[in-house]
Amino acid sequence: MYIPPFDSLLKALGATRKEFNRVDQITLPVPLLKILLQMANAASDFNEIGYLRENPDIAAAVKTGEIQSAKMHYIGFGYFEGRLGAIPEVDAPWYLESNPDVADAVEQQKVGSASEHFNVVGAGEGRSPSKKYETVAAQWKKVLVRD
Template identity: 30%
Template sequence: MPNFSEIVAAFPELQNPDGRVWIPTRFLRFLLSQLADALPVDEHLYAADNPDVAAAHEAGQLASLREHFTQTGYFEARPLPVRLVDEHWYLTEYPDAGNAVARGTVTDAAQHYALRGRTEGRVGSASQREQQARWRTELEELFRACDGVWPLQKHM
């Protein structure tokens, strides 16, 4: 990661907290791919969720499943291939999951999350919920600051 001073040199608006920074889509995608690369990607889960990608990898068309996710899959809105489930929190937060475990429909919170929770928009832990809320708040503030028009729409 470059020093912040190098980033400020590229985007001097960062020195003014009221300024806006317009960055090329290519650079934004790069930044997001770097964030995605920091995730603890479970390649087995990614392969199971994406048989087309798994087949391409097995055929030697892709160097790695992790690289596909961080460079392509994330931007295609494929499910996050991350297994981060806090068992106690998840079962407390989602009583239906606890009931499913009690009935033996699933073995544990992680299995419930993998089979249903992710696709239903659930999160696996309190920290994930907090992170999601921080991102949502930041995006909503950006939207309001742009008078209800996303920044890229203003340039169209």
């Protein structure tokens, strides 16, 4: 994978290293943000079975050859369309043990399952779907979730 030098990106953004190091926010053009997200998705774990199960139209298009692959569709379009199924499966026993509030909600039938909670609310709260992703989920939470 190729990523342009940092100074080239800063120049395209009209910023300097000094500005970058002292500000909390910087404005990104949508095409730059999109390519950065596509690169991140290309390098991330992808749940092909889940993506095809949740998106029967994509499964059919892959089967007929209309779409090259489920992952390529997700990287180019599905992520931006908000399609489900691409993230790794939720490890329900671990998720419920790590999130006692969710375990209580499931027990009280306020939430259907650990997976439902994660997909509807948990990911947006910065929770991890499994122990494997706990560290990276915490890093995302630090930059995305504002208290």
